[in-house]
Amino acid sequence: MLNKFFIQGSRIFKVALLFLCFVLIRFYENALFYDPFLNYFKGDFNQMPLPEFDAFRLVLHLVFRYGLNMILSLAMLYVIFKDWMMIQFSFVLYGIAFVVLLTAFFVLISIYESHNNLALFYLRRFLIQPIFVLLFIPAFYFQKRNS
DSSP states (O other): OHHHHHHHHHHHHHHHHHHHHHHHHHHTHHHHOOOTHHHHHHSOTTSSOOOOOOHHHHHHHHHHHHHHHHHHHHHHHHHHHOOHHHHHHHHHHHHHHHHHHHHHHHHHHHTOOGGGHHHHHHHHHHHHSOHHHHHHHHHHHHHHHHO
16 A cells, blocks of 8 residues: 555656646746747737748747657656557657648748737647647546546
8 A cells, every 4th residue: 555655656746747847848938949939929919010030940949849848748648657559659649740730830920911820829839838748648548547
């Protein structure tokens, strides 16, 4: 019984530590990443033109941020479920989602019109925030429970 309590406590501690890493990424986002859209979307972006940006640098930093969030998310999924097949499947889903989201993001920027602001906002959110882990945890929980 004490061993089971220790294992559960260890898993909760690891998940909390990974969550803290997500918080730190968010807290230091201005210092860690090049993203001219941070301030743009904090303001009244419906009335402003798109900010000037260096596309190569932006892609590089989006890859870096998405990669950090993906690694932390996969680690969290492993700590919770201890299933390598699930982690491999998640990795593939993260890769496909990244290609689709980044392509859509730059297509929207290239055909930018003011009515695309919300779509641009939400696409960028999926690229820079660990939203997929919030979807995967309940999905994999129910998958594991039903199998």
